[in-house]
Amino acid sequence: xxxxxxxxxxxxxxxxxxxxxxxxxxxxxxxxxxxxxxxxxxxxxxxxxxxxxxxxxxxxxxxxxxxxxxxxxxxxxxxxxxxxxxxxxxxxxxxxxxxxxxxxxxxxxxxxxxxxxxxxxxxxxxxxxxxxxxxxxxxxxxxxxxxxxxxxxxxxxxxxxxxxxxxxxxxxxxxxxxxxxxxxxxxxxxxxxxxxxxxxxxxxxxxxxxxxxxxxxxxxxx
Amino acid sequence: xxxxxxxxxxxxxxxxxxxxxxxxxxxxxxxxxxxxxxxxxxxxxxxxxxxxxxxxxxxxxxxxxxxxxxxxxxxxxxxxxxxxxxxxxxxxxxxxxxxxxxxxxxxxxxxxxxxxxxxxxxxxxxxxxxxxxxxxxxxxxxxxxxxxxxxxxxxxxxxxxxxxxxxxxxxxxxxxxxxxxxxxxxxxxxxxxxxxxxxxxxxxxxxxxxxxxxxxxxxxxxxxxxxxxxxx
Numbered sequence: 001x002x003x004x005x006x007x008x009x010x011x012x013x014x015x016x017x018x019x020x021x022x023x024x025x026x027x028x029x030x031x032x033x034x035x036x037x038x039x040x041x042x043x044x045x046x047x048x049x050x051x052x053x054x055x056x057x058x059x060x061x062x063x064x065x066x067x068x069x070x071x072x073x074x075x076x077x078x079x080x081x082x083x084x085x086x087x088x089x090x091x092x093x094x095x096x097x098x099x100x101x102x103x104x105x106x107x108x109x110x111x112x113x114x115x116x117x118x119x120x121x122x123x124x125x126x127x128x129x130x131x132x133x134x135x136x137x138x139x140x141x142x143x144x145x146x147x148x149x150x151x152x153x154x155x156x157x158x159x160x161x162x163x164x165x166x167x168x169x170x171x172x173x174x175x176x177x178x179x180x181x182x183x184x185x186x187x188x189x190x191x192x193x194x195x196x197x198x199x200x201x202x203x204x205x206x207x208x209x210x211x212x213x214x215x216x217x218x219x220x221x222x
Numbered sequence: 223x224x225x226x227x228x229x230x231x232x233x234x235x236x237x238x239x240x241x242x243x244x245x246x247x248x249x250x251x252x253x254x255x256x257x258x259x260x261x262x263x264x265x266x267x268x269x270x271x272x273x274x275x276x277x278x279x280x281x282x283x284x285x286x287x288x289x290x291x292x293x294x295x296x297x298x299x300x301x302x303x304x305x306x307x308x309x310x311x312x313x314x315x316x317x318x319x320x321x322x323x324x325x326x327x328x329x330x331x332x333x334x335x336x337x338x339x340x341x342x343x344x345x346x347x348x349x350x351x352x353x354x355x356x357x358x359x360x361x362x363x364x365x366x367x368x369x370x371x372x373x374x375x376x377x378x379x380x381x382x383x384x385x386x387x388x389x390x391x392x393x394x395x396x397x398x399x400x401x402x403x404x405x406x407x408x409x410x411x412x413x414x415x416x417x418x419x420x421x422x423x424x425x426x427x428x429x430x431x432x433x434x435x436x437x438x439x440x441x442x443x444x445x446x447x448x449x450x451x452x453x454x
Contacts, residue, residue, distance in 0.1 A: 049392070051249075059449045060451070061450060063450075066391065068252070068379075068390050069391045070445075087399050087426075089399045134321045137341070137342035167347065
């Protein structure tokens with residue numbers, strides 16, 4: 001099934017379809033960062049970077065990098081007209097107060113009750129949670145971009161997370177290389193779309209937690 | 223109300239072994255480079271450093287780690303530093319990892335004179351272990367204590383001799399909340415001006431929070447990840 005799976009760009013492209021006109025959006029590091037490339041120009045969307053910026057723009061042109069203008073991934077960026085700068089306390093204040101409409105982040109594991117693990121692997125050097133715990137504890141609309149199956153062939157959509165948690169009962173939607181899932185309030189991954197060419201049976205094999213399949217499952221249109 | 227000192231050496235003169243310091247900056251952006259260099263030169267040890275990150279091997283707090291001056295780091299993300307990793311794994315360095323918003327808000331609480339704050343960050347995770355949980359309106363929150371730091375060391379873009387500060391772009395980050403939170407706050411600035419030259423409406427940190435200020439020299443302002451696009 002490998003040849004049909006969504007690549008990172010494909011996952012990002014599909015997630016971009018969840019963004020609505022007028023949204024303030026926080027994009028995490030990794031695949032979520034790529035989502036910015038697929039937001040239509042016709043849409044009025046403001047990107048929040050939790051180090052203290054609303055109105056994040058694209059990377060600067062070569063030679064125009066400014067060490068004072070970076071994103072939460074410490075990459076040089078630009079500011080769009082209408083940007084606003086604020087300190088770190090206010091940045092997480094607007095996150096806690098639910099002013100940010102959508103949070104997109106990566107994960108190592110998600111459980112069927114919406115718990116997420118994405119910051120620590122026991123026995124490995126722990127780098128820290130950064131802003132992830134604040135984001136998942138407060139955001140009402142969280143979409144996770146992740147690989148559903150790791151290199152060892154193990155599913156990362158689980159009955160319960162095995163890694164230390166970042167947050168509990170918080171993930172609402174997941175987009176993986178194989179499909180799109182809603183995490184139901186009563187528990188369970190409801191399959192809503194599958195990657196082009198990937199069968200429901202293959203998705204069942206790749207989902208360790210409870211998978212709910214109702215009716216015909218359309219292919220992801222990206 | 224003149225807060226001006228001659229430079230970093232004078233500003234940090236009474237920082238001694240075992241003290242708790244807050245250091246502003248996010249990654250390598252908005253770092254008090256002059257004061258870090260002075261602390262390395264002075265060689266004070268057994269420090270507890272509250273800072274969002276721990277620098278890289280040869281820049282920022284990484285320079286203090288290399289000299290084994292840091293006993294404990296309190297940070298949210300520390301992943302860019304090989305010497306840090308070595309000291310952590312060998313047990314030479316103690317590390318407390320806390321959520322970034324919690325870190326910022328514990329600084330803010332100190333500056334606002336509040337003993338503690340309640341945040342949902344970390345509920346249901348190991349961060350909550352041993353901490354008081356309170357339920358407000360059906361949701362659980364962790365009680366997190368205001369920081370208690372001997373010194374806060376921050377970097378601003380402009381400041382006046384009375385200690386009023388203005389930051390530039392995302393180099394603002396943790397600097398304003400840390401500036402408010404130190405028992406003694408040291409500010410190093412790129413441009414030091416006379417009272418009246420900064421518009422009162424544009425001051426980010428009022429001088430009442432700042433005890434010592436000086437014009438920094440030789441800022442390197444290193445970029446951690448230079449990312450660019452091509453012109454076409």
